[in-house]
Amino acid sequence: MPAGRVVGLVLAVLWSVVPIYWAVKTSLQTEADARSTDTQYVPLRPTLANYARLLTDDGDVPAQIRRSTLNIVVECGLATIVTVVLATLAAYAFARFRFRGRNVFFYAVLATMAFPPYTTLIPLYRIMSLFGLVNTYAGIVLVYVSGFLPLATWVLHNYFASIPQGIEEAGLIDGAGRLQVLRHLLLPLAVPGIISTALITFLFAWGQFLFPLVLSSDLSTQPLTVVIAALQGRHVVPSTLLNAAGVLAIIVPAALALVFNRYIVNGLLAGSAK
Amino acid sequence: MSSTGSAGVVEAPRGGHAGGGSTPSPARRRRHTTSAGPLPYVLVAPVIIFIAGLAFVPAVFTIVQSFFTVNALDPPTRFSGLSNFRNLLESDAIRSSAANTALYVVVGVTLSTVLGVAMAILLQRPFRGRSLVIAVLILPWALPGVVEGILWSGIFDPNAGLVTSVLGDLGLGGGQVLLGPNRVLTIVLIELVQVWQITPLSVLLVLAALQLIPDELYEAAQIDGCSRWGAIRQITLPLARPGIAVCMVQALVATLNVFDQPYVLNGAAATGATVTMQTYFVSFQNLDFGQGYALSLLITVVTLVGSLLIVKAVYRKVEL
Numbered sequence: 215m216p217a218g219r220v221v222g223l224v225l226a227v228l229w230s231v232v233p234i235y236w237a238v239k240t241s242l243q244t245e246a247d248a249r250s251t252d253t254q255y256v257p258l259r260p261t262l263a264n265y266a267r268l269l270t271d272d273g274d275v276p277a278q279i280r281r282s283t284l285n286i287v288v289e290c291g292l293a294t295i296v297t298v299v300l301a302t303l304a305a306y307a308f309a310r311f312r313f314r315g316r317n318v319f320f321y322a323v324l325a326t327m328a329f330p331p332y333t334t335l336i337p338l339y340r341i342m343s344l345f346g347l348v349n350t351y352a353g354i355v356l357v358y359v360s361g362f363l364p365l366a367t368w369v370l371h372n373y374f375a376s377i378p379q380g381i382e383e384a385g386l387i388d389g390a391g392r393l394q395v396l397r398h399l400l401l402p403l404a405v406p407g408i409i410s411t412a413l414i415t416f417l418f419a420w421g422q423f424l425f426p427l428v429l430s431s432d433l434s435t436q437p438l439t440v441v442i443a444a445l446q447g448r449h450v451v452p453s454t455l456l457n458a459a460g461v462l463a464i465i466v467p468a469a470l471a472l473v474f475n476r477y478i479v480n481g482l483l484a485g486s487a488k
Numbered sequence: 489m490s491s492t493g494s495a496g497v498v499e500a501p502r503g504g505h506a507g508g509g510s511t512p513s514p515a516r517r518r519r520h521t522t523s524a525g526p527l528p529y530v531l532v533a534p535v536i537i538f539i540a541g542l543a544f545v546p547a548v549f550t551i552v553q554s555f556f557t558v559n560a561l562d563p564p565t566r567f568s569g570l571s572n573f574r575n576l577l578e579s580d581a582i583r584s585s586a587a588n589t590a591l592y593v594v595v596g597v598t599l600s601t602v603l604g605v606a607m608a609i610l611l612q613r614p615f616r617g618r619s620l621v622i623a624v625l626i627l628p629w630a631l632p633g634v635v636e637g638i639l640w641s642g643i644f645d646p647n648a649g650l651v652t653s654v655l656g657d658l659g660l661g662g663g664q665v666l667l668g669p670n671r672v673l674t675i676v677l678i679e680l681v682q683v684w685q686i687t688p689l690s691v692l693l694v695l696a697a698l699q700l701i702p703d704e705l706y707e708a709a710q711i712d713g714c715s716r717w718g719a720i721r722q723i724t725l726p727l728a729r730p731g732i733a734v735c736m737v738q739a740l741v742a743t744l745n746v747f748d749q750p751y752v753l754n755g756a757a758a759t760g761a762t763v764t765m766q767t768y769f770v771s772f773q774n775l776d777f778g779q780g781y782a783l784s785l786l787i788t789v790v791t792l793v794g795s796l797l798i799v800k801a802v803y804r805k806v807e808l
């Protein structure tokens with residue numbers, strides 16, 4: 215490999231990991247070390263005290279972090295499950311049936327992907343408040359699902375469309391029903407697409423901030439992202455503790471991205487090939 | 489033929505809704521896509537209901553209500569023509585945030601496209617460990633924007649941040665407050681954080697386009713004495729145009745709607761406020777929803793028009 219390319223790749227990798235490294239480093243330091251102008255580029259006296267405090271301390275800030283971690287897991291998990299199930303059913307129908315209005319429905323669903331994300335922020339808030347769903351898991355999950363369904367339907371549609379039809383015909387001739395064919399023949403083949411869709415949906419949900427900022431008003435539903443931003447705004451929270459909270463918030467998405475990167479790449483590319 | 493008692497694999501006549509005993513017409517027979525009575529409608533119904541209720545209805549709401557006064561502090565809701573838009577255009581805060589947003593967009597789209605194309609070219613040819621490098625490069629895309637703000641506030645911190653420390657250790661000063669005092673610097677640095685987040689997708693989109701370019705083109709160019717830079721300029725870039733167009737559109741949509749990074753890194757300070765932040769302040773702090781609707785509508789229109797312009801200018805159908 216030419217030297218220029220090696221240098222370029224090293225720079226690209228550094229660009230991607232240095233900010234993460236810096237937060238991990240800070241989270242492993244005492245506040246005095248982290249704030250010292252005699253900067254330590256590696257933690258010379260590493261400590262897990264910040265993590266211990268977040269996980270076990272009774273204080274206000276750790277309790278908020280723990281509760282909002284539970285919230286974000288519940289909200290992202292539910293949103294992912296609902297999105298993937300509904301999108302799978304619809305994508306199967308769009309890919310395998312002819313029915314009146316199919317194209318209109320399909321393009322209407324896809325068209326909403328062209329809306330900028332915050333076009334519907336205010337009306338969604340007002341609809342949710344009309345139905346008493348502000349500050350409930352249900353309200354947040356409904357909004358997430360409506361936002362992620364178009365991409366999920368599109369990605370899964372492309373997967374179903376790429377599966378040869380002979381397989382189902384054999385099943386249909388054997389007398390299986392359409393839903394049985396979906397369940398026993400098509401779904402097993404679509405597993406990679408379903409995993410991609412679930413991962414992308416989950417990661418999108420995990421990254422949400424403005425929607426839950428508006429839709430949840432207290433700790434009963436606020437996800438980790440909202441609580442972390444609020445703690446950053448209050449300058450009394452030690453930066454080492456804040457960085458430890460930040461690291462907690464990125465462990466799950468970072469692990470998913472590293473372990474399942476092939477699925478994520480395929481899903482993103484399938485989703486953008488418009 | 490199928491146990492659901494539907495028309496099975498034989499397609500019903502056009503519009504043959506609900507398998508109501510319609511006779512299959514041979515001319516319209518299709519083996520692959522089949523009409524199976526109400527089943528497809530049942531399957532798509534949940535998605536359609538979600539999209540209608542929580543995407544189209546809200547979008548119509550936004551359009552209609554932007555012509556109304558909808559203000560919790562000034563009831564009742566009433567038609568007020570273009571006054572929301574007039575107020576927006578006359579507001580100094582909005583105008584300044586629009587200028588800020590324009591700078592975010594220019595910096596963000598340019599940087600993420602240049603970096604995205606450069607990294608994609610670095611990754612174009614297979615090498616050992618390439619998939620690991622790609623996995624690492626994707627990382628910033630997967631992280632929440634808010635937390636990225638936290639990560640980078642450690643980089644920009646005036647006391648012990650990475651930038652200040654490195655500058656200090658190199659004897660170049662250091663200790664400056666980077667975010668806040670200077671508007672342009674503040675915006676450029678905050679946008680750098682968003683570029684960090686959106687560039688991975690740009691890399692993937694361009695890389696996918698590069699993978700379609702046959703090696704023979706490069707071999708032929710080499711035989712003709714074309715330099716590596718020449719090959720990039722005359723083969724890679726032109727053939728990557730569809731990928732570059734999509735990557736610029738996603739960057740445009742992301743940067744026009746930037747919220748998380750400036751909100752976390754600079755708070756409500758006017759220096760780097762964006763139009764999306766103004767939408768939030770106007771609607772949820774001033775409770776002037778009408779004006780919020782109008783601003784959302786303007787952002788939407790600008791996003792759609794901008795996306796179309798990029799596609800027109802950059803996209804070229806490529807035949808290989």
